[in-house]
Amino acid sequence: xxxxxxxxxxxxxxxxxxxxxxxxxxxxxxxxxxxxxxxxxxxxxxxxxxxxxxxxxxxxxxxxxxxxxxxxxxxxxxxxxxxxxxxxxxxxxxxxxxxxxxxxxxxxxxxxxxxxxxxxxxxxxxxxxxxxxxxxxxxxxxxxxxxxxxxxxxxxxxxxxxxxxxxxxxxxxxxxxxxxxxxxxxxxxxxxxxxxxxxxxxxxxxxxxxxxxxxxxxxxxxxxxxxxxxxxxxxxxxxxxxxxxxxxxxxxxxxxxxxxxxxxxxxxxxxxxxxxxxxxxxxxxxxxxxxxxx
Numbered sequence: 682x683x684x685x686x687x688x689x690x691x692x693x694x695x696x697x698x699x700x701x702x703x704x705x706x707x708x709x710x711x712x713x714x715x716x717x718x719x720x721x722x723x724x725x726x727x728x729x730x731x732x733x734x735x736x737x738x739x740x741x742x743x744x745x746x747x748x749x750x751x752x753x754x755x756x757x758x759x760x761x762x763x764x765x766x767x768x769x770x771x772x773x774x775x776x777x778x779x780x781x782x783x784x785x786x787x788x789x790x791x792x793x794x795x796x797x798x799x800x801x802x803x804x805x806x807x808x809x810x811x812x813x814x815x816x817x818x819x820x821x822x823x824x825x826x827x828x829x830x831x832x833x834x835x836x837x838x839x840x841x842x843x844x845x846x847x848x849x850x851x852x853x854x855x856x857x858x859x860x861x862x863x864x865x866x867x868x869x870x871x872x873x874x875x876x877x878x879x880x881x882x883x884x885x886x887x888x889x890x891x892x893x894x895x896x897x898x899x900x901x902x903x904x905x906x907x908x909x910x911x912x913x914x915x916x917x918x919x920x921x922x923x924x925x926x927x928x929x930x931x932x933x934x935x936x937x938x939x940x941x942x943x944x945x946x947x948x949x950x951x952x953x954x955x956x957x958x959x960x961x962x963x964x965x966x967x968x969x970x971x972x973x974x975x
Contacts, residue, residue: 772954777830780961787961794962797955801947810966815924815942820967823922825914826850828970832911834960838948841914846946852914857898858937867894872933878907879921 686695688706698705729735733749735742743749768789772780780786798810805816812818817825826836839848857863863871870891876883895907902915909917921927924942925935948956963969 769954772957773952775957777834777957777960780957781830781964790958790961791965793955794958794960797951797959798962801951802959805944810963812924814926815940817924818922818968819963821922822968822970823917823920824911824968824970825909825916827911828964828968829972830960830964830969833963833969834956836944837959837963838946838956840946841944842941843943843945846948849946850914852902853941854902854935854939856938863894863898863936867891868933868936871895871899872929872936875907875918875932876929878919879927880919881921881927 686697686704687693688695688704691706694707696705696707730744731746732744733741733746734744768786771786772790775786780790798806799808802810806812806819807816810819817823822828824832826832826841835848836850839846839850841850842852843849855862858865858868870887871894872891873883873885873887874889874891874895877885877888895903899907902910902913903918904910904915907918909915916923923931923935925931925940947959951959
């Protein structure tokens, strides 16, 4: 078969290829498509030469531009951090009241504190800072050590009952049952009295018996009427808010063998500015107090 054979049906040249009686017509590609295809090849070669593209054993060729997305991100983050340094230095040098009183500084500190909280604090206090069993809710008005800016700052900076920081807040509740300080009848009676203090259903007769037990053993830390004492981190027992539960069973268990929470110090990890940012953020969650109670 001649290469120039003409297909009788279409009148188009054939290529000379035939398969099972079917002949291939010689229909060339449209010129615009062909030039577009050539252009993509030229573009690909140019792109490969200009940008990092060819893999090597370690890394890749840098190309004429010498730019990578990772390098661009690094440069952009460096510029952002450099711009932030002035604000961070200002936070480091300013007291908390000054920061809170400045709209710009407070906004910057709160935004930074929110980011730090997500990274370092949500594991215990939850993403919404609502806490959980053994971990305080930072949104309410119940504070063991105080909810003003300075108190929050101290708690974050030095932590609670840890062995790393000499200035860590510390309070220890005796194991009244496990150590034999109170017998089971006394523990049962004082449990009913605590239920009474928080306005819950209780055995009135037992609560009356438990009141002198409470006054003799518990007032020193929990205060008159069980209203708490922030100097010692003594919880308020009259508001029905409890780290470990306020049912009869959980109150009784806490009296017998109390659980003691631990919080690490953060000042060495996050620095002065970071602690202030967290203090401003936590204070603004809703439970922060304006000033330290007298």
